[in-house]
Each structure stands twice: as C-alpha cells, then as structure tokens.
Amino acid sequence: xxxxxxxxxxxxxxxxxxxxxxxxxxxxxxxxxxxxxxxxxxxxxxxxxxxxxxxxxxxxxxxxxxxxxxxxxxxxxxxxxxxxxxxxxxxxxxxxxxxxxxxxxxxxxxxxxxxxxxxxxxxxxxxxxxxxxxxxxxxxxxxxxxxxxxxxxxxxxxxxxxxxxxxxxxxxxxxxxxxxxxxxxxxxxxxxxxxxxxxxxxxxxxxxxxxxxxxxxxxxxxxxxxxxxxxxxxxxxxxxxxxxxxxxxxxxxxxxxxxxxxxxxxxxxxxxxxxxxxxxxxxxxxxxxxxxxxxxxxxxxxxxxxxxxxxxxxxxxxxxxxxxxxxxxxxxxxxxxxxxxxxxxxxxxxxxxxxxxxxxxxxxxxxxxxxxxxxxxxxxxxxxxxxxxxxxxxxx
Amino acid sequence: xxxxxxxxxxxxxxxxxxxxxxxxxxxxxxxxxxxxxxxxxxxxxxxxxxxxxxxxxxxxxxxxxxxxxxxxxxxxxxxxxxxxxxxxxxxxxxxxxxxxxxxxxxxxxxxxxxxxxxxxxxxxxxxxxxxxxxxxxxxxxxxxxxxxxxxxxxxxxxxxxxxxxxxxxxxxxxxxxxxxxxxxxxxxxxxxxxxxxxxxxxxxxxxxxxxxxxxxxxxxxxxxxxxxxxxxxxxxxxxxxxxxxxxxxxxxxxxxxxxxxxxxxx
Numbered sequence: 001x002x003x004x005x006x007x008x009x010x011x012x013x014x015x016x017x018x019x020x021x022x023x024x025x026x027x028x029x030x031x032x033x034x035x036x037x038x039x040x041x042x043x044x045x046x047x048x049x050x051x052x053x054x055x056x057x058x059x060x061x062x063x064x065x066x067x068x069x070x071x072x073x074x075x076x077x078x079x080x081x082x083x084x085x086x087x088x089x090x091x092x093x094x095x096x097x098x099x100x101x102x103x104x105x106x107x108x109x110x111x112x113x114x115x116x117x118x119x120x121x122x123x124x125x126x127x128x129x130x131x132x133x134x135x136x137x138x139x140x141x142x143x144x145x146x147x148x149x150x151x152x153x154x155x156x157x158x159x160x161x162x163x164x165x166x167x168x169x170x171x172x173x174x175x176x177x178x179x180x181x182x183x184x185x186x187x188x189x190x191x192x193x194x195x196x197x198x199x200x201x202x203x204x205x206x207x208x209x210x211x212x213x214x215x216x217x218x219x220x221x222x223x224x225x226x227x228x229x230x231x232x233x234x235x236x237x238x239x240x241x242x243x244x245x246x247x248x249x250x251x252x253x254x255x256x257x258x259x260x261x262x263x264x265x266x267x268x269x270x271x272x273x274x275x276x277x278x279x280x281x282x283x284x285x286x287x288x289x290x291x292x293x294x295x296x297x298x299x300x301x302x303x304x305x306x307x308x309x310x311x312x313x314x315x316x317x318x319x320x321x322x323x324x325x326x327x328x329x330x331x332x333x334x335x336x337x338x339x340x341x342x343x344x345x346x347x348x349x350x351x352x353x354x355x356x357x358x359x360x361x362x363x364x365x366x367x368x369x370x371x372x373x374x375x376x377x378x379x380x381x382x383x384x385x386x387x388x389x390x391x392x393x394x395x396x
Numbered sequence: 397x398x399x400x401x402x403x404x405x406x407x408x409x410x411x412x413x414x415x416x417x418x419x420x421x422x423x424x425x426x427x428x429x430x431x432x433x434x435x436x437x438x439x440x441x442x443x444x445x446x447x448x449x450x451x452x453x454x455x456x457x458x459x460x461x462x463x464x465x466x467x468x469x470x471x472x473x474x475x476x477x478x479x480x481x482x483x484x485x486x487x488x489x490x491x492x493x494x495x496x497x498x499x500x501x502x503x504x505x506x507x508x509x510x511x512x513x514x515x516x517x518x519x520x521x522x523x524x525x526x527x528x529x530x531x532x533x534x535x536x537x538x539x540x541x542x543x544x545x546x547x548x549x550x551x552x553x554x555x556x557x558x559x560x561x562x563x564x565x566x567x568x569x570x571x572x573x574x575x576x577x578x579x580x581x582x583x584x585x586x587x588x589x590x591x592x593x594x595x596x597x598x599x600x601x602x603x604x605x606x607x608x609x610x611x612x613x614x615x616x617x618x619x620x621x622x623x624x625x626x627x628x629x630x631x632x633x634x635x636x637x638x639x640x641x642x643x644x645x646x647x648x649x650x651x652x653x654x655x656x657x658x659x660x661x662x
Contacts, residue, residue, distance in 0.1 A: 272499035280509040281479030
C-alpha cells in the first residue's frame with residue numbers, strides 16, 4: 001500500500017471527551033477544597049457513583065434515541081410504572097423477583113414499542129407521543145398499587161440497588177479492576193496491530209501509552225477508593241457497588257453496539273440524514289422500533305435498580321428523571337439536532353451533573369439555588385456545544 | 397432471456413419500463429410512461445422540474461412504489477419494492493442530493509446499508525477501509541481523508557463517495573440524477589470519463605440532466621418528459637439542441653425526425 005502512509009487518520013484523542021473529563025476533575029477538586037476534603041472521601045465517592053447509576057443507565061440509551069432525531073420525555077414515568085409493577089408483583093402478589101422483573105420487562109417493552117410504533121410507523125413526532133406518555137404512565141404508576149408504597153425484601157433483589165449488601169467486596173473489586181485494565185491494554189495493542197497490518201499511520205508510542213495508562217490509573221484509583229469505604233457497623237469494606245457494575249456493563253454493551261454493529265451505524269446514519277438512510281435501503285422503521293425496544297429493556301433494568309435502592313416501589317418513582325437523563329446526554333455532547341453523541345460522553349455528563357448536585361448538597365446550598373445552578377449548567381453545556389461546533393466547522 | 401422486439405432486437409433490453417403510473421394525491425406525477433435502456437447505452441431524461449423524471453427514476457430505484465405498470469430487467473418482469481430490491485437487481489442510483497449521511501465518514505457512506513461483516517456479524521472496518529480506499533483512488537488520486545465526516549469534504553469528493561457506491565457494488569444499471577450540477581469543470585470531466593468507462597463495460601445509464609451540453613456529449617438517446625408523460629424519444633445524434641428545447645418547453649415533437657421506436661408494449 002503505497003498510498004496509505006500519507007492517509008489521513010482520525011484524531012487520536014477525542015478532545016471534547018478529554019475536556020469534559022477535565023471539567024469533572026476541576027469540579028471534584030473545587031468541591032473537595034470547599035467541603036474540607038469530604039467530597040473526595042471514599043464514602044462520598046461511593047454515594048455519588050451509586051446515585052448516578054440509575055440516571056446513567058437510561059442516559060446511555062437516550063443518547064441513541066436523540067442521535068436518531070427522536071426524544072423520550074416519558075422515561076421517568078415509564079420507569080416509575082414498571083418499578084411499581086415489579087414491586088407490587090413481589091409484595092402484593094407474592095411473585096419471585098425474577099418473575100416480577102420479567103413481567104416488568106414485558107410491560108416496558110410493550111410500552112416502548114407502542115410509543116416507538118406511533119413514531120416510526122405513523123410518523124407522530126416522538127416529542128408528542130412521549131409527552132403524552134409522561135402523563136399517562138405516571139398515572140399508570142399510581143393505578144398499579146392504588147398509590148400505595150410497595151416494599152420489597154428479597155435480599156438478592158435489594159443488592160441490585162447498592163446499599164448495605166449491595167457491593168461486591170474487596171477481592172472481586174480488585175479482580176474486576178484487573179480484568180478492566182488488561183482489556184484496556186489488549187484493546188490498544190490490537191488496534192496498533194491492525195493499524196500496522198493495513199499500513200495506517202501509528203500513533204507515537206508515548207501517546208498510545210498515555211491513552212492506556214490514564215484510564216488504567218482511573219480504574220485502579222476508583223477500585224482503591226471503593227475498597228477504602230466501609231459502612232461503620234460492617235467489618236469488611238464495600239468495594240464496587242453493584243448498580244455501578246450494571247451501569248458499566250450497559251455502557252460497554254452500548255458502546256459496542258455503536259461502534260461494531262450495523263444497528264449502531266444505522267442509528268447514526270438516520271440521525272445524520274434520514275432521507276439518505278431510507279434511499280440507501282436502511283430499514284428505518286425496524287431500526288427505530290428496535291431502538292425503542294432497547295430503551296424498554298434498559299428502563300426495566302433502571303427500574304429494578306431504583307426500586308432496590310429505595311427498598312420499595314412508590315408511584316412517584318422517577319419523577320422528573322427525564323430532565324436529568326436528557327441533561328446528562330446533552331452535557332455529554334449529544335446534539336439535540338441528532339446525528340452525534342457518545343455513550344462515554346453520557347457517562348461523564350451524568351457524573352458531572354451528579355457531582356455538582358451532591359457537591360452543593362455537601363455545602364448546604366438551598367434546594368432552590370441548586371435547581372437554579374443545575375439548570376444554568378445545562379445551558380452552559382449547550383452553549384459550549386454550539387461554540388465548539390462552530391469552531392470546528394461541524395454545523396450539525 | 398427473451399429478446400424484446402423492436403429496433404434493437406439483436407441486443408436484449410436491459411431495462412424496460414411499461415406503462416408506469418404514479419400519482420401523488422390527485423396529481424399524475426408519472427402518467428403511462430414506457431421507456432427502454434440497452435446495455436452500454438446512455439439515455440438522457442430531460443424535462444422541466446416536476447416533469448416526472450426523478451419520480452420515474454425513484455420508482456426504478458425502489459424509493460417509491462409504482463401505482464401500476466411493469467418493470468422488466470433483461471426481459472424478466474421484476475418487483476422493485478425497496479432500495480434493497482433494486483440493489484439486488486444491480487440498479488444503483490446517484491441522487492442529486494447524493495444521499496450521504498453527513499456525520500459519517502466516506503468509508504461508512506460507501507457501505508451504508510450494505511456493510512461488510514466479520515463472521516461474528518460485527519462490522520469489518522479493516523476490510524471496508526481497504527476496499528473503499530481502492531475505489532476512491534480509482535476515481536480521485538488525491539482522495540485520502542476517508543475518515544472525517546463527509547460534510548467536511550469538497551463537493552467533488554462528496555460526489556466521489558456517492559459514485560463509488562455504484563462502482564464498488566458493480567452496477568449493471570446506473571441512474572444519475574444531475575451528477576454534475578454542483579461540480580467544477582475538472583470534476584465534471586471526471587464524471588464524463590466515468591460515464592464513458594462504465595458504458596464501455598456494458599453498464600446501462602439513465603442520465604437526468606438540465607445541462608444540454610452534458611446530454612449531447614454523453615448520451616446515445618434522449619427522452620423528454622412533460623407533465624408526467626414522454627413527449628418523445630430520439631437518438632441524440634438525430635436532433636438539435638433547439639428541437640430538444642422545443643420539446644422541453646412546448647412539448648412539441650420535431651416534425652421530420654424519426655422517433656426511436658419503442659418495443660411493442662404487451
């Protein structure tokens with residue numbers, strides 16, 4: 001290959017993600033100083049990680065929904081509806097948590113595909129469909145148990161929410177961290193090898209090393225701090241909370257879908273140019289329906305985590321969550337116009353939001369002021385997005 | 397293969413459109429149109445905006461369903477219900493809008509809808525990348541920035557991406573809708589060369605164009621449409637630009653010219 005040496009290659013660093021990670025670090029350091037070292041304590045980090053998981057899980061897939069030029073305003077209500085249903089089936093109907101969760105999944109899929117079909121097949125704007133859903137399914141969440149709180153008690157189910165027994169312990173945490181680090185190294189090596197094989201230009205060794213070592217250091221630091229936190233009346237430290245593991249698994253799975261499958265590529269193509277997607281023969285309706293089905297699956301998982309975290313299903317579960325989910329996606333660099341966004345971005349976006357929120361909580365900022373600030377952070381993120389795209393010449 | 401009757405009975409007809417009709421609401425966008433295309437032939441379709449050229453071609457490409465009428469490919473009656481159907485029949489289209497996903501790179505766009513997969517059903521990026529570079533280089537030696545979003549490419553490079561689909565997937569029948577409308581002189585020459593090259597390989601080409609210069613330089617035959625109907629179809633060498641303009645504007649056939657005899661419709 002004579003020509004390949006001169007070939008243009010994609011930038012080695014995603015500057016936008018790097019910048020967001022930098023913002024997150026600055027936020028953490030500032031709050032740490034202001035709170036006298038509490039913010040970066042293992043206990044606080046454990047809580048932030050665990051609290052972000054529910055919003056984070058749904059954000060990953062809402063990124064794809066927005067990329068495909070749709071929106072879902074009903075995620076909080078549907079999660080509430082499904083969560084109460086799962087709790088009710090366990091508490092009032094005596095089902096096992098597995099049966100109850102599968103029933104919840106079936107209902108979530110039905111709801112999502114119903115809303116997806118109205119959008120994909122009939123062409124009703126998803127904004128309208130899911131705005132209706134926002135109210136309807138909040139009502140349905142009330143109807144399921146007549147507004148009564150439904151406690152859950154299955155120990156395994158409760159562990160999904162984090163909490164007292166909801167972490168994997170020290171040994172497993174180190175094992176998972178080790179596997180993650182090895183995977184990071186292996187991925188980078190495979191990439192270098194395939195670049196060599198096809199004659200593409202290689203990154204300088206120091207750059208590739210940095211691209212491996214920074215994430216590895218983060219993983220190890222996170223594992224160490226989770227292992228440093230023990231609940232006062234327990235003898236062993238907690239380790240990684242299970243909801244965080246679920247979130248990480250979901251994020252990895254969706255990243256895989258985005259980068260390695262047709263389905264993922266079609267979602268981006270549909271967002272970039274819906275007309276072109278149809279003209280080249282992409283089955284737009286089917287892809288849209290599959291996307292909404294995936295949304296239903298992840299809403300169910302988030303509902304399980306959420307109910308387990310609260311030890312109960314209530315009809316207010318997930319109220320207002322759609323705003324946090326969409327905000328996390330947008331702060332993470334997802335363009336509301338569609339066609340661009342990343343899963344890792346949504347993870348950072350969710351963490352940034354939650355960090356600001358709980359940082360202010362630590363500093364005793366009043367609830368009113370917290371809302372004011374979080375709202376302005378969202379606007380700042382969008383302003384940044386607009387300026388960044390103008391600067392780099394990306395008009396979408 | 398059953399050879400069609402008509403003037404060129406020696407060669408089998410590559411595409412035969414018979415009595416195609418299409419209405420949008422009450423408007424007859426395409427009204428009882430019959431048209432043929434032979435291997436290695438370039439047929440130019442002319443007419444005002446809204447004359448029905450693009451609609452007719454979109455039906456052949458599977459983008460619109462036909463209301464009534466038949467499509468025959470190499471003498472066989474076929475159903476073209478989707479772009480995939482058209483692709484399976486060897487019909488490729490280069491749309492005026494190019495049909496590119498602007499947020500994806502050139503390689504992804506070339507394979508869009510027809511990605512190469514590994515045996516685990518995941519995207520085979522390495523193979524797609526290597527194959528795509530070969531096609532792009534054949535069309536434009538300087539085209540190497542294949543991994544940036546195509547919205548950042550020049551008009552000519554974007555056109556290369558759209559054309560490369562037809563080449564990579566071995567079009568037998570190529571529909572080009574205003575292929576040179578947005579191009580500079582050098583790139584227009586590239587398209588013209590390509591048309592001649594594909595023609596020599598036996599590809600049949602429908603060329604929609606407003607540019608009479610292109611039409612006379614590239615086409616063997618031309619058909620003029622007005623208000624959804626064919627005004628007339630002539631060998632390009634038999635008519636003058638003025639006569640063609642009269643057909644486009646007034647719908648008037650030249651009186652003394654032999655019209656291309658269409659195969660008898662069944």
